[in-house]
Amino acid sequence: MNITVKIGNAGFQNPVTVASGTFGHSEKYYNLQEVKKLGAIIPKTVTLKAQEGNPPPRIAETPSGMLNAIGLENPGADRFIEDKLPALKKIGVPLVISILGHTDEEFRILAEKFNAVGGISALELNLSCPNLGKKVLVAQDPEATCRVVRLVKDISKYPVIAKLSPNVTDIVTIAKTAEEAGADALSLINTFSGMVIDIKTRKSVLGNVTGGLSGPAIRPMAVYMVYKTAKEVKIPIIAMGGIMTAEDALQYIIAGATMVAVGTANFINPQAPLDVLNGIKAYMKKNKIEDIKEIIGNILT
Numbered sequence: 303m304n305i306t307v308k309i310g311n312a313g314f315q316n317p318v319t320v321a322s323g324t325f326g327h328s329e330k331y332y333n334l335q336e337v338k339k340l341g342a343i344i345p346k347t348v349t350l351k352a353q354e355g356n357p358p359p360r361i362a363e364t365p366s367g368m369l370n371a372i373g374l375e376n377p378g379a380d381r382f383i384e385d386k387l388p389a390l391k392k393i394g395v396p397l398v399i400s401i402l403g404h405t406d407e408e409f410r411i412l413a414e415k416f417n418a419v420g421g422i423s424a425l426e427l428n429l430s431c432p433n434l435g436k437k438v439l440v441a442q443d444p445e446a447t448c449r450v451v452r453l454v455k456d457i458s459k460y461p462v463i464a465k466l467s468p469n470v471t472d473i474v475t476i477a478k479t480a481e482e483a484g485a486d487a488l489s490l491i492n493t494f495s496g497m498v499i500d501i502k503t504r505k506s507v508l509g510n511v512t513g514g515l516s517g518p519a520i521r522p523m524a525v526y527m528v529y530k531t532a533k534e535v536k537i538p539i540i541a542m543g544g545i546m547t548a549e550d551a552l553q554y555i556i557a558g559a560t561m562v563a564v565g566t567a568n569f570i571n572p573q574a575p576l577d578v579l580n581g582i583k584a585y586m587k588k589n590k591i592e593d594i595k596e597i598i599g600n601i602l603t
Contacts, residue, residue, distance in 0.1 A: 425454065
């Protein structure tokens with residue numbers, strides 16, 4: 303069976319990857335031969351300068367999910383390229399590097415830095431950053447999304463993936479804007495904004511007060527957003543949101559996703575991405591599906 307997929311001019315041996323922020327910088331996974339079976343690895347988001355994470359507590363369990371406010375803790379682009387990237391390259395799995403700039407200029411500099419190092423398959427733009435001068439995220443503003451995607455696309459030698467936020471009125475509007483700006487693919491979705499309060503202390507359980515909700519609780523909403531978006535755009539979608547099993551992943555693929563990213567499940571079962579991959583293969587074999595493309599977006603209505 304053929305389970306290879308493409309994003310722009312980048313090819314992947316299968317459609318399963320890991321969501322940025324849930325695989326760290328993969329240090330603990332380097333010696334696992336199984337990791338080489340993944341379609342791609344997306345390490346934790348890299349910013350131009352080093353950043354510390356949010357104050358603890360950073361994680362709170364919720365019904366069928368997890369609320370997190372880890373923050374963009376990372377060593378900065380130069381340290382990442384020098385200390386982390388060489389070992390990531392040695393794994394032999396395509397790398398999708400997630401970047402976030404706090405200004406348009408930072409996005410430009412980040413793109414140029416990764417252009418210079420090579421050995422990368424694609425850039426994922428984490429657009430869940432504040433839009434300059436406004437109290438919204440870039441991914442919540444069509445104009446800002448267009449501006450940032452176009453800026454990076456104009457200079458990047460890699461395919462550009464726009465990672466969008468579900469915390470919008472209509473994600474299709476933002477998705478179409480990113481496509482028109484030149485994005486080669488979309489990542490859907492990031493976490494939903496949420497909050498948990500300790501009624502004894504009457505304070506938020508998170509040090510950052512609010513956080514992002516992930517896990518099975520958000521999956522039906524995420525599948526719906528992928529379904530809606532896939533009907534309106536022609537570029538591939540990398541889907542994520544509560545994928546715990548192959549059945550979960552297949553829902554996204556049938557809804558229109560080309561690739562799927564396993565996120566929260568990694569914290570429970572590091573084997574989860576491979577379990578998902580094996581389950582997709584088993585489903586295809588059982589249903590005599592010879593090419594994964596036969597079921598991408600093939601929802602019967």
